[in-house]
């Protein structure tokens with residue numbers, strides 16, 4: 001089936017776009033619909049590449065609104081981990097379907113996920129039609145490294161079978177929940193299988209102090225000593241990375257995904273320094289983190305917070321430009337994250353915004369996208385040439401909300 005979009009606005013020019021078999025076949029002012037095409041008349045709506053959520057725990061929509069205003073460790077130990085021990089595949093599937101619905105509404109076509117029952121998340125992603133890089137969370141703080149290794153190997157095999165929209169990854173939870181030997185083993189497995197790694201790093205100051213006390217190294221240097229810093233590695237948070245660590249991370253080609261909303265809600269006491277990361281040459285992406293600690297999956301909200309926090313922390317309104325912030329949110333400044341490109345031959349992943357969105361009516365588009373817009377400006381989402389949302393309406397949304405609600409109540413949330 002050929003899908004043709006007409007009357008869209010790209011960089012100030014009215015264009016058409018034709019896609020077939022999941023790829024963009026033609027893009028430009030000369031492209032018009034042909035007889036038999038599935039057509040969308042964009043009516044002057046802006047055409048954009050979609051957002052990429054570089055770090056989340058999709059099924060944690062089930063935990064939304066039960067964060068308890070607690071610090072990170074008591075929140076994890078008292079509220080999250082005991083309930084997570086009771087999760088089953090159906091809980092995770094419906095929690096992740098809800099997350100996919102919210103991310104689609106917010107213009108996000110791809111996300112990076114670390115959560116229990118990863119194959120259930122992968123099924124949700126495939127059914128929702130989004131793209132995701134998914135890893136089973138790896139822990140061996142109970143001392144059972146062998147069980148953790150079996151989980152890692154099994155999840156890579158199972159995720160690889162779940163279709164073209166799902167990319168398997170390794171997801172060691174953090175340096176404080178995975179042993180040194182296991183981190184080294186994961187780094188070796190990633191190199192051998194060429195699969196990405198996603199890990200939380202330098203989220204709290206306490207994590208840095210503990211790392212220094214235990215290993216005599218700061219977190220990034222510690223991971224590097226285990227071979228874990230490479231161009232396949234995504235470091236989530238990075239709030240407390242110092243100048244030398246940022247240079248090391250840039251040198252190794254890793255990506256840092258900043259999660260400003262979750263960091264502020266958990267009050268980690270600092271802000272990831274984007275100007276320092278940019279100066280060091282670090283690839284940077286944006287993430288929401290899970291709905292348990294955000295609690296929104298509308299990445300537009302994180303985008304605004306990101307830009308504001310950077311300016312505020314640097315006491316400098318030029319610390320990040322709107323165009324730069326938008327590129328970060330679409331993954332364009334971190335090649336590993338899998339940004340979509342609006343170009344012939346690229347995957348047919350794109351957004352049409354609402355032509356009548358009040359927040360976009362006056363002023364520069366990039367500035368409005370960062371500071372004035374929310375996910376409600378997204379009208380149409382197409383991923384791999386398939387129309388997932390049109391007119392801001394998602395099919396099956398009521399059922400997804402109801403089923404996720406039932407699963408949360410089952411868990412006592």
Ligand SMILES: [Zn+2]
Nearest residue numbers: 200236289290
């Ligand atoms: Zn996280």
